[in-house]
Amino acid sequence: MQRMNPSGRWLILTGASSGLGREMAIVLARDHQANLVLVARRQDRLEELATILRERHGTQADVLPADLSVTAEAERVFQTATEAHPVYGAVLNAGVTHFGRYDELSWDGFMNMLNLNVTSQVRLTTLLLPYLEQRGEHGGLLIVSSMTGLTPFAYQTAYSATKSFLVAxxxxxxxxxxxxxxxxxxxxxxGIATEMVAGKRFDSLRSWLMPADQCAAEGIDAFVKRRYLQIPGPLNRVGSVLMRMLPQKLVASTFAAQYKRALERDG
Ligand SMILES: NC(=O)c1ccc[n+]([C@@H]2O[C@H](COP(=O)([O-])OP(=O)(O)OC[C@H]3O[C@@H](n4cnc5c(N)ncnc54)[C@H](OP(=O)(O)O)[C@@H]3O)[C@@H](O)[C@H]2O)c1
Structure with missing residues (x-):
């Protein structure tokens, strides 16, 4: 397949109200002239972004507020977007984390993470793929996982498990x-410098974080080039090679020790 050509076409983008999603929306509009259906819960943020995309980048943008921790909402997003426009693809980016001991995460918190990070991603994917195949335009999906999906990350254990599901x-x-x-x-x-890692607990890990705009540009580049699995940033890529070569327990214990120290230091 040739590269994707999002110019003048419609894409759904989840988690567009902040961080990586907001920056990917800007890259898609500015550099690829894509029209976007912007999805997240915070409608005011989406409206503000839609205005920027229309006024600065001359593209079209719809605002579609939805709570994707509810499966029916993922179904509504698909229905609403595809009824309004011929959809060429989607960036499935919305997600939440929990950084701390596993037993600090409540059952409700775990279910929220599972529903958002996994169930709604699967629901959107299984609705979008037959739709995109049937349209025959050679569209595509970008599924946002994490390096924590490549090996177990203790102290982000449940999050790491959800992201591992997404890699598979x-x-x-x-x-x-x-x-x-x-x-x-x-x-x-x-790590990316976004709201997700804004809390004090992440203070000592901050030097590892990649700027969100840089991470967005690399993600969208991989999306349009239809890459299989993309890890952004040269340091992360070297890290991922080492993660594959070294024994998993050694790699995972090294990250676990670092995270444990960060939690002990920063609360
Ligand atoms: N930051 C990192 O270090 C890092 C590293 C690797 C991967 N990632 C992944 O990157 C993606 C984006 O995260 P980010 O770092 O940009 O964090 P972020 O700034 O906190 O953005 C998360 C986005 O998800 C949306 N969201 C959260 N709960 C939602 C819900 N119930 N329904 C609909 N939307 C919801 C948020 O919008 P609303 O609150 O308005 O709903 C927001 O737009 C996530 O999948 C994350 O796992 C992040």
């Missing part, structure tokens, strides 16, 4: 869908 989902579907004319790219960033 995205990479498996990439191979299934490529011959059927739809690309699925999995994006696995390391």
């Amino acid at each position: 989902l995205g990479c498996g579907l990439c191979l299934e869908m490529e011959p059927r004319g739809v690309s699925v790219t999995t994006y696995a960033p390391g």
Whole structure:
């Protein structure tokens, strides 16, 4: 398949109200002239972003507030977006984390993370793939996972498990869908400077964080080039090679010790 060509076409983008999603919206509009259906819960933020995209970048943008921790809301997003526009692809980016001991995460908190990070991603994916295949325009999906999906990350244990699910989902579907004319790219960033890591607990890990605009540009580049699995930043890529070569327990214990120290220091 050739590169994607989002110019003048419609994409759904979840988690567009802040961080990586907001920056990816700007890259898609500014550099690829894509029209966007912007999805998240905070409508005011989405409206503000939509105005920027229309006025600065001359693209079209719809605002579609939704709580994607509710599966029916993911279904409504698909229905509303595809009824309003012919959709060419989607960036499935919304997600939440929990950084701390596993037993600090309540059952409700865990279910919220599972529903948002996993269930709604699967629901949107399983609705979008047959739709995109049937349209026959060679569209694509970008599934935002994380480097924590590549090996177990203790103290972000449940989050790491959800992101590991997404690596398996995205990479498996990439191979299934490529011959059927739809690309699925999995994006696995390391730390990014966004609201997700704004809390005090992340203070001593801050020097590792990548600027969100840089991470967005690399993610969208991988999306349009229909990459299989993209890890942004040269340091992260070297890290990911070491993660594959060294024994998993050694790698995972090293990260665990670092996270434990950060939690002890920063609360
Ligand atoms: N920051 C990192 O270090 C890092 C590293 C690797 C991967 N990632 C991944 O990157 C993605 C974006 O995260 P970020 O770092 O940009 O964090 P962020 O700034 O906190 O953005 C998270 C986005 O998800 C949306 N969201 C959260 N709960 C939602 C819900 N129930 N329904 C609909 N939308 C919801 C938020 O919007 P509303 O609150 O307005 O709903 C927001 O737009 C996530 O999947 C994350 O796992 C982040």
